[in-house]
Amino acid sequence: MAVIHSTALVDPRARLESSVTVGPYTVIGPDVAIGEGTKIGAHCVIEGHTTIGKNNHIFQFNSIGTIPQDKKYGGEPTELVIGDHNTIHEFCTVSLGVVGAGGVTRVGSHNWIMAYTHIAHDCRVDDHTTLANNTNLGGHVHLADWVTVGGLVGIHQFVKVGAHAMVGFASAVTQDVPPYMLVDGNPLAVRGINSVGLSRRGFSATRMAAVKQMHRLLYRQGMTLADAGAAIEALPTDTPEGARDIALMSEFLAKASRGIAR
Numbered sequence: 001m002a003v004i005h006s007t008a009l010v011d012p013r014a015r016l017e018s019s020v021t022v023g024p025y026t027v028i029g030p031d032v033a034i035g036e037g038t039k040i041g042a043h044c045v046i047e048g049h050t051t052i053g054k055n056n057h058i059f060q061f062n063s064i065g066t067i068p069q070d071k072k073y074g075g076e077p078t079e080l081v082i083g084d085h086n087t088i089h090e091f092c093t094v095s096l097g098v099v100g101a102g103g104v105t106r107v108g109s110h111n112w113i114m115a116y117t118h119i120a121h122d123c124r125v126d127d128h129t130t131l132a133n134n135t136n137l138g139g140h141v142h143l144a145d146w147v148t149v150g151g152l153v154g155i156h157q158f159v160k161v162g163a164h165a166m167v168g169f170a171s172a173v174t175q176d177v178p179p180y181m182l183v184d185g186n187p188l189a190v191r192g193i194n195s196v197g198l199s200r201r202g203f204s205a206t207r208m209a210a211v212k213q214m215h216r217l218l219y220r221q222g223m224t225l226a227d228a229g230a231a232i233e234a235l236p237t238d239t240p241e242g243a244r245d246i247a248l249m250s251e252f253l254a255k256a257s258r259g260i261a262r
Contacts, residue, residue, distance in 0.1 A: 048096045053084040068095040068121035083109035094119045166194040176256040210242040229253045
């Protein structure tokens with residue numbers, strides 16, 4: 001049996017694995033499923049068609065699986081899916097999806113989500129991200145693997161932030177942010193590559209050189225975005241890792257829908 005505090009209200013139809021713990025005064029709805037080893041703190045509300053994986057730590061005062069803050073939502077059974085090994089600190093809100101817009105909000109695994117973060121409907125947060133306090137994601141935002149977002153950042157709906165990018169403190173993100181870049185400000189500007197983050201993740205000198213060359217082509221040569229994208233695709237590489245970095249950037253640029261931060 002899951003360890004459920006006597007003051008918690010867990011609907012008997014909810015599916016909790018036996019090693020789940022639930023803190024005082026938490027409310028869990030009938031369509032919730034929670035995987036083994038996950039810890040739910042006090043005074044949380046988890047509702048909607050919400051699936052939470054293994055070994056997550058959800059601190060007190062969170063609202064998970066909430067009705068979307070979208071006027072188009074009409075009570076449909078949309079979803080929230082959260083993966084494994086995530087940390088979600090206090091006072092965060094994570095919404096269900098909206099029909100016609102995918103209908104599923106997704107949070108991957110190994111993410112570190114700090115207090116007062118808002119993840120809106122139909123967002124996709126991949127793996128190993130760090131979202132500092134008061135990060136606010138509009139609907140349909142996509143954060144790729146290893147993205148870091150500073151405190152007090154607002155990200156406009158439909159914006160994509162590429163893998164290994166970093167968004168600095170108190171930035172207003174209204175355009176797509178290419179992988180590996182460091183951006184901040186309002187208006188947003190690219191300050192260089194996320195060299196500290198890439199170094200911490202073990203990027204070799206060869207990979208760093210390729211990332212720097214992509215940055216130069218995008219931001220230092222006066223090229224149009226189309227020309228820079230073609231030049232990036234043509235870059236030579238001596239390593240499989242470098243080839244994957246170039247392919248990742250090329251794919252991101254091809255799919256950028258709001259223009260890129262420049």
